[in-house]
Amino acid sequence: MRTIGIGVAGLGRAFSLMAPGFAADARVRLVAAADPRPEALQRFRSDFSGTTYPSVEQLCADPQVDVIYVSTPHQFHAEHVRLAARQGKHALVEKPMALSLDECRAMIRAAREANVRLIVGHSHSFDLPILATRKLVESGQFGRVRMITALNFTDYLYRPRRPEELDTPRGGGAVFNQAAHQVDVVRMLAGARATSVRASSGAWDASRPTEGAYSCLINFDDGSFSTLVYSGYAHFDSDEFMDWIGEMGRKKDPSAYGGARKALASSDEQLLKNARNYGGSEFAEPARAAFHQHFGPIIVSCERADLRPLPYRIEICDDAGRRSIALAPPGIPRVEVIDELYAAVVEGKPPLHDGEWAAATLEICLAILRSSRESKEIFIAR
Numbered sequence: 001m002r003t004i005g006i007g008v009a010g011l012g013r014a015f016s017l018m019a020p021g022f023a024a025d026a027r028v029r030l031v032a033a034a035d036p037r038p039e040a041l042q043r044f045r046s047d048f049s050g051t052t053y054p055s056v057e058q059l060c061a062d063p064q065v066d067v068i069y070v071s072t073p074h075q076f077h078a079e080h081v082r083l084a085a086r087q088g089k090h091a092l093v094e095k096p097m098a099l100s101l102d103e104c105r106a107m108i109r110a111a112r113e114a115n116v117r118l119i120v121g122h123s124h125s126f127d128l129p130i131l132a133t134r135k136l137v138e139s140g141q142f143g144r145v146r147m148i149t150a151l152n153f154t155d156y157l158y159r160p161r162r163p164e165e166l167d168t169p170r171g172g173g174a175v176f177n178q179a180a181h182q183v184d185v186v187r188m189l190a191g192a193r194a195t196s197v198r199a200s201s202g203a204w205d206a207s208r209p210t211e212g213a214y215s216c217l218i219n220f221d222d223g224s225f226s227t228l229v230y231s232g233y234a235h236f237d238s239d240e241f242m243d244w245i246g247e248m249g250r251k252k253d254p255s256a257y258g259g260a261r262k263a264l265a266s267s268d269e270q271l272l273k274n275a276r277n278y279g280g281s282e283f284a285e286p287a288r289a290a291f292h293q294h295f296g297p298i299i300v301s302c303e304r305a306d307l308r309p310l311p312y313r314i315e316i317c318d319d320a321g322r323r324s325i326a327l328a329p330p331g332i333p334r335v336e337v338i339d340e341l342y343a344a345v346v347e348g349k350p351p352l353h354d355g356e357w358a359a360a361t362l363e364i365c366l367a368i369l370r371s372s373r374e375s376k377e378i379f380i381a382r
């Protein structure tokens with residue numbers, strides 16, 4: 001079995017969520033990293049005995065590296081994919097793919113010209129319950145998908161943020177950051193092309209002046225449609241509808257209400273962000289998850305059944321009654337991302353989440369912002 005050498009561009013929060021999977025899976029090895037934060041580089045050397053670099057350009061030139069995992073802030077994704085492709089390295093890029101469709105097109109072109117693979121993830125459309133529900137839909141036994149309902153109420157806006165994460169033109173807010181997951185999940189389950197978007201978004205807290213909430217209707221070319229509702233205002237928590245299992249697949253304590261808001265109110269935001277980040281003084285290794293990750297309640301309404309992907313089962317409600325398909329507990333965290341990466345890089349299999357796929361998700365996120373701004377339906381050109 002071939003082992004893929006991973007070079008990490010950006011040792012922040014996203015990396016800390018992928019790292020346990022990379023570390024546990026023998027198909028990949030964390031060999032090198034680049035980040036401007038010395039404490040993150042030091043921790044990487046001590047955790048993985050890897051080589052570290054002050055710049056992504058130097059990282060891309062490292063001969064041990066086969067794949068650059070681009071987990072830098074969004075505004076660097078396009079440039080870091082270009083640097084990777086120039087050195088003949090494949091790229092795994094965090095969501096959202098980039099800030100504009102022009103950037104996405106440049107990334108796709110750079111990968112194609114260098115004959116390297118470009119995969120965009122993690123997003124929650126990689127979660128096993130979503131992929132398993134997609135297989136059920138594709139089996140045809142429940143009829144065609146007619147409608148998908150997705151909602152998620154979280155504390156997203158009150159987690160410690162970099163300044164640009166609170167500024168929409170620089171990629172901040174719930175649409176760029178959270179719709180990137182929800183739209184990906186819905187598209188994966190719909191299996192159809194989005195034709196139009198009508199949305200409204202809300203920015204209700206002047207101290208965090210970016211979208212914290214949105215509501216959106218997406219129409220698809222097969223006549224199906226989907227409603228997406230999101231609030232990151234740290235009030236109601238829709239994990240209550242997921243048996244109090246949180247996004248990362250761990251049991252949650254309902255009595256810990258308002259924790260994010262309280263922590264933010266009592267600290268300097270940048271100090272808190274840095275302290276909790278990889279290499280920081282308060283960095284905590286993610287605990288092992290007993291359940292699959294998720295992005296809130298999802299209901300897929302097919303002609304003859306409603307399907308609900310949940311963190312440990314898929315619930316099926318049809319004319320005969322209500323039943324569940326159990327899902328085996330997760331092994332390696334986010335292994336689905338590594339499966340897709342390995343299959344693409346080593347076995348030459350076309351990835352589900354390629355550049356075109358992720359650009360189409362960004363196009364819908366941009367349409368959500370525009371529809372809200374212009375109070376009109378936005379049609380998505382073919």
Ligand SMILES: NC(=O)c1ccc[n+]([C@@H]2O[C@H](COP(=O)([O-])OP(=O)(O)OC[C@H]3O[C@@H](n4cnc5c(N)ncnc54)[C@H](O)[C@@H]3O)[C@@H](O)[C@H]2O)c1
Nearest residue numbers: 010011012013014034035036071072073074094095096122
């Ligand atoms: N899939 C997920 O679950 C998930 C979760 C969090 C973030 N993300 C995505 O990951 C990306 C990073 O977000 P984050 O929350 O990890 O941010 P972060 O601020 O926690 O981490 C970013 C890291 O990149 C480093 N960095 C900044 N500029 C750099 C440069 N030019 N070269 C190399 N390193 C540089 C920073 O020092 C920091 O360590 C974003 O695109 C975000 O949307 C995805």
